[in-house]
Amino acid sequence: MRLGAHVSISESIALAPVRGRSVGCETIQIFSRSPRMLRKTKPIPPEQTKAFQDNMAKGGLVRAVIHANYLINLSSSTKNGLRYSRVAFVEELDRAQVLGIRDVIFHPGAHMGKGEARALKTIAESLDWAFDHAVAPDVAAVLENTAGQGTVVGHSFAQLAEIIKGSSHPERLAVCIDTCHTFAAGYDFRTPDGYEALLRNVGETVGLSRVRAFHLNDSKGELACHADRHEDIGKGKLGKDPFRFLVNDERFRDTPGILEFPGTDGGYRRELKLLRSFVTGPNPPTSPERPRGKRAGRGTA
Ligand SMILES: [Zn+2]
Numbered sequence: 104m105r106l107g108a109h110v111s112i113s114e115s116i117a118l119a120p121v122r123g124r125s126v127g128c129e130t131i132q133i134f135s136r137s138p139r140m141l142r143k144t145k146p147i148p149p150e151q152t153k154a155f156q157d158n159m160a161k162g163g164l165v166r167a168v169i170h171a172n173y174l175i176n177l178s179s180s181t182k183n184g185l186r187y188s189r190v191a192f193v194e195e196l197d198r199a200q201v202l203g204i205r206d207v208i209f210h211p212g213a214h215m216g217k218g219e220a221r222a223l224k225t226i227a228e229s230l231d232w233a234f235d236h237a238v239a240p241d242v243a244a245v246l247e248n249t250a251g252q253g254t255v256v257g258h259s260f261a262q263l264a265e266i267i268k269g270s271s272h273p274e275r276l277a278v279c280i281d282t283c284h285t286f287a288a289g290y291d292f293r294t295p296d297g298y299e300a301l302l303r304n305v306g307e308t309v310g311l312s313r314v315r316a317f318h319l320n321d322s323k324g325e326l327a328c329h330a331d332r333h334e335d336i337g338k339g340k341l342g343k344d345p346f347r348f349l350v351n352d353e354r355f356r357d358t359p360g361i362l363e364f365p366g367t368d369g370g371y372r373r374e375l376k377l378l379r380s381f382v383t384g385p386n387p388p389t390s391p392e393r394p395r396g397k398r399a400g401r402g403t404a
Pocket residue numbers: 170209210247
């Protein structure tokens with residue numbers, strides 16, 4: 104696993120890799136714009152893109168992913184809501200393409216009282232609309248599984264598979280597994296058997312090859328609580344074992360594993376160190392040490 108964290112883009116996107124590097128990241132997740140406003144933003148200037156990519160390479164970072172705006176609801180039940188969400192999602196894809204980032208991770212949507220079946224269908228249609236309107240041939244839309252809070256859909260991998268099946272562009276869709284959401288949605292993977300059962304379920308629904316990233320968060324809430332409340336690794340109801348399984352799993356050697364909590368530099372440093380302390384074996388699939396900078400020849404995206 105390529106460990107990393109969600110880092111801030113305040114001041115400039117170009118500085119995000121520097122922030123990530125300073126806390127010990129091998130990968131980073133960023134917002135490409137303010138995450139709580141839907142209005143149109145200015146395009147990213149070419150010199151900022153170049154500085155971003157240079158800083159990725161200089162810091163030895165192997166990949167960056169984007170987390171989409173929280174207000175986007177691709178299954179909105181209002182005409183205006185759906186329109187704004189789709190346009191904003193196109194913008195997310197376009198910005199990723201400009202930055203050389205291949206993954207836009209997003210929350211599938213909320214049905215707002217209109218039912219899950221309709222929402223899953225609308226999300227697939229919205230994604231097709233977005234792919235047709237974006238200029239982002241290299242970017243995948245990455246469905247993040249949810250805790251199932253409120254009317255949010257995407258709380259089972261079967262639901263994510265249904266969205267993928269409903270789209271005309273399944274090859275452009277991938278999946279991000281958030282460990283907190285998975286547990287809060289009712290999947291218990293705190294034991295080796297539970298962990299393997301979860302991966303079997305993922306394999307039989309969306310397919311393991313579609314898993315493009317993990318969000319590594321512990322859960323404040325109990326199993327199947329359907330509450331999206333992150334906690335420090337090992338301090339929540341998930342505990343340390345699920346993270347031990349993940350960082351030692353050969354199947355995810357090159358998959359980004361992103362911390363989103365507690366969001367502070369000191370917290371990220373501590374948590375990345377803890378995750379690396381779980382790594383065992385002679386050829387572990389996760390770097391047991393903080394990566395060194397200036398690795399020549401590594402891609403930026
Ligand atoms: Zn998310």
